[in-house]
Amino acid sequence: MYTLKPILAAIVFMAGYAGASVLPEASSNIVQRQNLVPLSFGNAEWIWTGEESSPGADVPLGPRGFRYQIINPSPFILPICLTIAVAADNEYDLYVNGFNIGNNFERVSLDAGFQDADIYNVPLNAEGQNVIAINATNGPDPGLGPFPNPAGLIVTGIITFSTGLQETLVSNSSWLTLAAPTPTDFFSPTFNDAAWIPASEEGTDGVSPWGVTTIVPNNVIGCLNF
Numbered sequence: 001m002y003t004l005k006p007i008l009a010a011i012v013f014m015a016g017y018a019g020a021s022v023l024p025e026a027s028s029n030i031v032q033r034q035n036l037v038p039l040s041f042g043n044a045e046w047i048w049t050g051e052e053s054s055p056g057a058d059v060p061l062g063p064r065g066f067r068y069q070i071i072n073p074s075p076f077i078l079p080i081c082l083t084i085a086v087a088a089d090n091e092y093d094l095y096v097n098g099f100n101i102g103n104n105f106e107r108v109s110l111d112a113g114f115q116d117a118d119i120y121n122v123p124l125n126a127e128g129q130n131v132i133a134i135n136a137t138n139g140p141d142p143g144l145g146p147f148p149n150p151a152g153l154i155v156t157g158i159i160t161f162s163t164g165l166q167e168t169l170v171s172n173s174s175w176l177t178l179a180a181p182t183p184t185d186f187f188s189p190t191f192n193d194a195a196w197i198p199a200s201e202e203g204t205d206g207v208s209p210w211g212v213t214t215i216v217p218n219n220v221i222g223c224l225n226f
C-alpha cells in the first residue's frame, strides 16, 4: 500500500499553507471541511475509448489507459488531498502522480467489480502538477467466453485545497485515453499523452448496462487519515 502517506501529507499540508496567500481561518476547520462536499457519482460519466459503436456497446477485450491532470483554480490555491472513488467494468489499477494507489483485482474475480466503487485518499503535490492515471481492462464476461462486451470506467472525487476550497472531479470527456492497449509507462506524470484523445462518454451513473454504482462506506473519508 502507501506507507509514506502520513509523512507526505504532513509535508504537503505545511507546504500548502506556507505558499497560500489566504490562510485557513483556523486549523480546527480542517476537521469540518472534510465533509463539505459529499462524494457522489451523480455527474460522473462511464467513459471508454470510443471503440464502442454506441454508448455501452461491445468493445474488444484488453487494457486501456486513462489520464486526467488536475487543474488548480489559481496559483495561490494549492491542492492538498484527493478523495477518489473508482469503479470499472472490469478491472482498474489506479495511479496518482506515478504512485500505485489501488485496484479491484480481487473483487473482479467475484464478478462484482463494477457495482461497488473503492475509495482512496491520496496526498497531492501542493506545487506542481497532479496526474491521475488508470489502467482499465475489459475482461471476458463470465460464462460467455473471451468475446467483446461492454466496458467502462467511472470516477468521482473531491479535491481539497489549501484554503479549504473543495472541488468535485468526475470522469467525463475531459479525461484522455487511447484506443489501443495501455502503454507501459502511461502512469508517469511526465508521460507524453499528446497523441491521446478525449474519452467517450457512455452515460452517467445508473445507465445500462451498469446500473447504479455504490460507494462502499468506510472510515476513510477526508484527508485526516494521513
Ligand SMILES: *[C@@H]1O[C@H](CO)[C@@H](O)[C@H](O)[C@H]1NC(C)=O
Pocket (backbone or CB within 6 Å): 168, 169, 170, 171, 172, 173, 174
Ligand atoms: C468534466 O468534469 C469536470 C469536473 O471534473 C468539469 O469541470 C468539466 O466541465 C466537465 N467537462 C465536460 C465536458 O463535461
Ligand SMILES: *[C@@H]1O[C@H](CO)[C@@H](O)[C@H](O)[C@H]1NC(C)=O
Pocket (backbone or CB within 6 Å): 063, 091, 093, 135, 136, 137, 182, 183, 184, 185, 186
Ligand atoms: C493493464 O492491466 C492489464 C490487466 O491487468 C495488464 O495485463 C497490463 O500489464 C496493465 N498495463 C499496464 C501498463 O499497467
